[in-house]
Amino acid sequence: MVAFGKKLKERQIQEWQGYYINYKLMKKKVRQYAQQIDVGTQDRRQVLKDFSRMLDNQIEKIVLFLLEQQGLLASRIAKLDEQHDALLPQPNISQIYELREAYKAVGQDLLKLLFFVEINAVGLRKILKKFDKRFGYRFTNYYVKTRANHPYSQLQQVFKHVGIGAVVGAISRNLHELQDRQGSYLSIYDHPALPLQDPVIDSINAAVDRLTHSTNFLNFLAQHALIMQDELPAPIEERVDDKKYHFMSLLLNLANTFLYMVNTYIVVPTADDYSLSLGAAATVCGVVIGAMAVAQVFSSVYFSAWSNKSYFKPLIFSSIVLFVGNILYALAYDLNSIAVLLIGRLFCGLGSARAVNRRYISDCVPLKYRMQASAGFVSASALGMACGPALAGFLQTNFKIYKLTFNEDTLPGWVMAVAWLVYLIWLCISFKEPSREIEENSIPQESNAEAVENDSLESGLKQPLLTSSEDNQQDEDGEQECDESEEACEDSHRAATSIRSAYRLLTPSVKVQLLIYFMLKYAMEILLSESSVITTYYFQWSTSTVAIFLACLGLTVLPVNIVVGSYISNMFEDRQILVASEIMVCIGVLLSFHIFSPYTVPQYVCSGLILFVSAEVLEGVNLALLSRVMSSRLSRGTYNGGLLSTEAGTIARVIADGTITLAGYLGDSRLLNVTLLPSLLICISSIIATCCTYNSLY
Template identity: 85%
Template sequence: MVAFGKKLKERQIQEWQGYYINYKLMKKKVKQYAQQIQLGTQDRRHVLKDFSRMLDNQIEKIVLFLLEQQGLLASRIAVLGEQHDALQEQPDISKISELREAYRSVGEDLLKLLFFVEINAVGLRKILKKFDKRFGYRFTDYYVRTRANHPYSQLQQVFKHVGIGAVVGALSRNLHELQDRQGSYLSIYDQPTLPLQDPVIDSIKAAVDRLTNSTNFLNFLAQHALIMHEELPTPSEEHVDDQRYNFMSLLLNLANTFLYMVNTYIIVPTADDYSMSLGAAATVCGIVIGAMAVAQVFSSVYFSAWSNKSYFRPLVFSSIVLFLGNVLYALAYDLNSIWVLLLGRLLCGLGSARAVNRRYISDCVPLKIRMQASAGFVSASALGMACGPALAGLLQTNFKIYQITFNQDTLPGWVMAFAWLIYLIWLWMTFKEPSREPEENDTPHQSNAENDALEKGLKQPLLISSEEKVDEDGDQDYDDSEEAPEESRGPANSIQSAYRLLTPSVKVQLLIYFMLKYAMEILLSESSVITTYYFQWSTSSVAIFLACLGLTVLPVNVVVGSYISNMFEDRQILLASEIMVCMGILLSFHIIIPYTEPQYICSGLLMFVAAEVLEGVNLSLLSRVMSSRLSRGTYNGGLLSTEAGTLARVVADATITLAGYLGVSRLLNITLLPSLFICIASIVATCYTYNSLY
């Protein structure tokens, strides 16, 4: 892996080199400050003041050059506008073509300018992170708070487009008018839904969206998959080896994701009845549902490691284990054994190949469609979550064949066993194993443009020790010209090394992810027991309620991804969503007598929807504050977030079962108390690291 400083220099436009952030100089200053403080010749207050002034000068240099280039582009567009007006009076096809190319040339130069701003934005985030890491100051918090919110903030002009929109609008309108519209007099303002008329405009829009953190539905949905992209932007699109990609293989991965989520939630409406039919308490449903998550904690690790060598073999193993697990789950009724039931669910959890599904998208899907594939991964999960309970609601029958019982308790197992058998045959016949490059694990596949940003936002030792002379991003503190040792730049090779890369900001994001998954699991897993006790709901009613909750996932993401995320910062949405989850939990408590259906439904819907919004922005921020070393390898960011979510489900289901010993009448309030406590803790932690989420 190339050190960041060298990579930054390689990506610079040669004729603009003097206007980029001087990352090398600032890194050397950080080293000098460390030496001066160690010798006692400098105090912290002077260091903060001097570094702030230097950073202000660097940002001012960038902003003034940006404004100068915008002025030049505006002048060129004005000259072209005069030519455009002349052509409207005396049309000339050859000159129209020349004018169109001239406008495209301006668009390409504007795209170069946007890449210039984006590279500087990444450099600024990384130097702030480096300062915090070296000295243990909360400098990023101070700098962002004092600069970003100031009315004359130059920092905001680097991270937000200033005047770019007017240039894009002029280019888009003129290129639109120069197209052959077959006599149409409509402009882009009359038809805003028309597709952008030129590839250069599409590229500019994508660059602006990245720079401003603007997003759309597909992008917002794709963030849920935590599949990271290239750290530094390039003016020219990087070509991905399309030979490694196969559409049918991608489809099989998405089908695996869908079926696994159906398998997870299809038993939720009937788990309490099944437990009681085997002589256990209704609240043992917590263990029955959670057994799958317990096994998934371990399966996520070995499937992630297995995917370093193959995708086909782990998917085959997953299908076979899930087939066997569902058969055991269904046979437990006639064997009258709760242990067979639990063994079946454990086997289902051991077949969780979500790590393989995610790795296939990140490793084998071309960049140009990776966002759509990531969104497909999340959509398949959401659809499976809704279809599982809905399917359970349809399986209301009771008959026997050769002493084997088929009823609402066992049919989910038989149906899923048949589904996995069909999937296994389809997989065996059509999956294409992608070619492998040597030492693929040591090669960075992708990382987010802001992936290493703000990694060290809170307390660290005053000066790092000699053993820690190397950054996790591959830069050496003592010499820019040297390469960092290979082990310091490669992916984390163990859970311990991955944990050491977790900064306070990342830990807070993982805590939030744990909280939202815990709250959602409490709501979903105990829904059958709670609604039966308070409202005497049938299995079909519970199934409809859970299916309706699952169906809110995509509409909520449409609203957030298309509108809300473009109106507010991710950290603002994050904090607001946490507060809404907290309100949903508070409204769910059984304080008012009697406990009513509207109270339960409304509070559950509020909690679930807020948690869905929270998941998207949480993973978006997590991808930006997480180390690039966690974007690849076995112990990657996706695995860590999966483990955090799975552990939350395990703890939640265990809580339900343990609380059941105190009686069903106390189950609701007792299980909600930990949710409330963790939610409040996450809100406090978010406020503490708020300015580091920039």
């Protein structure tokens, strides 16, 4: 794979080459500073001053060129407006057509300018990361703190420009007016929801959103999927390949996601009763629920590796294993065996194909649909999480057929076994294995689908910047781009080949984001898994009442994401929302403690709602920031960023469920406080860690 500097140069617009960030020069300077500090000819303070001045000059060059080009575009629009006004008394069809084409040409040039800014933004982020790697993560903190919020900040001009919106508005308004409206007096301001008449405007708006981190509901929701892209935006002329796209296959992947989440949470309201009926303690429900997560720790790895070769076969295997697991879960009652119950849940965890579902979206769904598909993946998970407990609440019956018992404990297993059997038949009939010809001819796609075209939901500067060195190539001056102090150049762009090598790529910022993900999954699992035991002990809730409570929590996911994605994320920076959400999770945990007697239903419900909703908000911004700060080497291969986050969350669930079972030995009266204490400590730790790395989340 080519070095970043070479790739950066290849994607530059030729006539503007002199105005791009001089990445090669700055990279050489970083190496020189390191050598000078080693031999003692420079101190760190002088290096910071010198490099800051150089970076300021580079940014000023970019910004002045940006303003100059904006002025030229504004002048062209002003001249076109004069022609437009001259046409109003006696409109001519051919002249109107020519004028519309002229406005479109301005739009295309504006898109080129945005592409220019986007590449420079990625280059700036990357050189800051490279400097930090050399000098201990200090420079970005200093530079961003002193430059980003200054009233004369040129750094902000690169990431959040003023003036682009006015140019976009002028182009779109005039194109709208030139469209034949059959005498209508309405404008775009009267019907802002109407689709724009030319795709170039949509492309421009998408580019502006990527640069400003502006988002919407679908975008914010899709971030939860953590489908990572390459670090650089795709060239404007590139088009998406649709050959591998098959809607029914995508639908089957989303159905697999939905059913798996239903399967995970359908046992939560009844797991304690099931454990008691088999002679175990009620708190063994933690092990019953967590057994699925234990197996998922391993299944995520082999399913991720398997998806390098096929999607159909792992989905078939997943369905069969889940069918068998649910049959064992249901039979455990009549066999009176807690071991069979746990084996059944382990089988269910071994059938977790979420890695395949996520990989299929990044591999085989075209860019124009990928955001919707990613949002569908998250929505399917959220709906499954809500439907699982709700379905358990309806399965309140008790009868026998021959020697098989069907009651509220066993019916979740029987129902899910039938569901997976139906799904398996549907899968065999309708799934279409996508062609791998393109991946065989393309190194990046062979290594991982998540390094595909970048013009999508999480592309451009939303992507991680490499913390490793570049490929061992020589530049135009005959100098090698990497040096001895960095890891071997030939491995610098290779995907991680093991969990250990993936761990080495984790910077402090990435580790903190994974800690946050661990924390929120731990806190949510404690809340959900022990809900049946806690509510039975304190409030004597029935299974149906617990199921309704859990279903209501699950149903908050989509409304919360609508509010955050459409409004809050456009009002505040992701890192600000991150800290606020962590604090709210901490408050939710604190309010859940049983300190004052009696422990009331309003206290439990309100604290649980605050904790769950805050954790949902936190998950969205956490994964968005994780994709931004994570090395692009972790966007490819089996051991990718999605797998690491999945493993962090799954391990959190395993530990949380184990904590519930261990705390059960202290008695039900102490269960709540004992299990909440680790949540509180981890939450406080994550807040402190976030504050320490706050400026690196820029």
